[in-house]
Amino acid sequence: MLSRTADHLFWMARYMERAENTARMLDVCYRVSLMPQSPEEAEQNWIALLRIMSLEPQYRETCGEVEGSRVLRFMIFDPENPSSIRNCLRAARENAHAVRDTLTAELWETMNATWIKVRGLTPEIMEDRGVGEFFEWVKYRSHLSRGVTIGTMLQDEAWRFIRLGTFLERADNTARILDVKYQVLVTEDDEEDADYHRWSALLHSVSAFEVYRKVYRDLISPVKVAELLILNPLMPRSLARCVREVFVNLQEVANDRSAETIRRAGELEASLRFGRVDVLIEQGLHPFLDRFMDRIYDLGNRISDDFLIPVRNTG
């Protein structure tokens, strides 16, 4: 398939996944912000979010003081914020538009209809209906586009690049959520009740609350949360699962330039498959996640170089 086509498919999936994860992160912060807390704690909650997204400097420059409703508007609507949900959904649709001949009619219509809906949405309408409902809607549209992809697309190369985009983005996003929340939770919070609510909010943000109960049948403990979200291969948003999917799909699209990229993906996959949570905690979760995000970034660049950036004239 055309390199440019693969590139658009890859980014279409990444932007849709990013929109979903941004909605998830905003949703959890919004819920936490509704709990009784000091103004400093409230501010920390939103600052942490901006840091996850590496957007704190840009936010302060354009919006000034960190305050809940302003952060929400910035993260949902701001045209200058490339990661705002609106911009992600637009970018997903633009990428889909550029390759609509490759997509099934159902998938294209799903992407297009999502954008048409969000294009007409204003902060006033959204606040009137409730932001919670909006986050649910974004998640639902992302579920829908993924379901339509799986349910209608031929499982050929195009499908593989869509899957690569989805799981590479999700791996990065889960790692970010975990990194910031884990630091805030483990270092700053001793009070048990609040602790419980915050951990459960984190689990909710990745749809893992019921999963946790099912897997551990136990009280919520930070170590087990880390184990579930990093190492559990059955958990669809865990790092282990995401990297596994990246590795599998990469092997399916292999070309004569991609051996090293596949090896690195395999190495990362193996380290998660055979990893142990006590070792990770002992060596420090933050350095581990930091390294992990670097490796995901590296894989993204390598996939670009091997497959997506047009091969230069070889003649």
Place this chain on the structure above:
Amino acid sequence: MPITEFYDEMTGDGGLVRPHYADVSKWLDKMSAERLDRKRAEAHALFHRSGITFAVYGEDAGTERLIPFDIIPRIITASEWSTLKRGLKQRVMALNAFIRDIYHERAILKDGLIPPEDVLGNAQYRQEMIGVAVAHDVYAHIAGVDIVRAGEGEFYVLEDNLRVPSGVSYMLEDRRMMMRLFPELFASNRVAPVDHYPNLLLDTMRSVAPAGQDDPTVVVMTPGAYNSAYFEHAFLAQQMGVELVEGQDLFVADDQVYMRTTQGPRRIDVIYRRIDDDFLDPTVFRKDSMLGVPGLLQAYRAGKVTLANAVGGGLADDKSIYPYVPEMIRFYLGEEPILKNVPTYRCRDEGDLSYVLANLDDLVVKEVHGAGGYGMLVGPTSSKAQIEAFRERLVASPGKYIAQPTLSLSACPTFVESGVAPRHIDLRPFVLSGKEVHMVPGGLTRVALTEGSLVVNSSQGGGTKDTWVLEA
């Protein structure tokens, strides 16, 4: 002077419904305005959701609009179509022979049938094509010939579109929509199918591959997602199952054209290009073209790749060449033209110009190189001020214009704000020329939605209708 006399497609003398419209007329009578309205809304929602849109130049960039779809079909009888089909094939064959002749022997110029300066001074004439052989001597592989009915219903050719004619996707989508909204109509009328058009197009493209390519790779080339006809480019690529490429996806090495794929370079043999000559190759044509492929023309001239339509074919669809087409048919085919031309005044001719200036109120004046209904004057429906403004432009550069009598275009019942009322229509059938000449029955019917308007172009607010050819 509004046009009051016109051929009504559905109703004949004395208010009698023509036989081929009998069923649709009964169906219309039974249909409530509410149901019509609901069906129209349903059609628009479906078109919108699937992004069947076009971009309008000159408005805020990137906006996309729907082409209004009218749910009352336009019907052509089997015998009318049979004449049209023969006439169209004849015309396109003569036009292809003409283009070939101009780039080779120039017999028609030597015989003095067309003044050489009209051809060789044409902006669409490409010196680069002199002596270049093309597969099966076909230049206009895809031709969209605009047909109107006037007077008592006789057909006229209004213009030949031989460069990158568009609209076929609407023909196909309108049919799909119609079958979805009103399946009962297709049970009671024998409507000739059109949905094999992409197959015919692919066959045509494969038949003109460079010699020796038994299993040629065909692609559709688009200027990109922001082009007004992008929907159609993507649609045709998808329906044919071929890649939709942009210039940046292609490169030329040793006169072969390749596309950049995830599995490395892959050779391509036939390019159905939806991009004008000017932008094809920055090393030959416009240097600033970001849309083209350096070296493409060299590969083309070397016979390593087929471009459809051929480079330089535009000289034959120029409005200043149009008056000579009947002569071409006699000259190359030794036949009498089956379809009529509209009488045309060439403003570069002094006698014609003075006639045109004296009769602007009654004439339609068009730019020789114009398309899409831009830059034209429809005398009878224009204000004094518009006519005077146009007169100045005409006097300043008469060579840019031709004029024709204002035809009272036929009208077809159309669902508009005030209910069902006649609106003027035209017809664009598509003629595919490769090893053989193929057509699907009918074409795209465009309708001027404003009362009395004769401008059917989608860029000027025109709509479309499903076009039926009834089987005998």
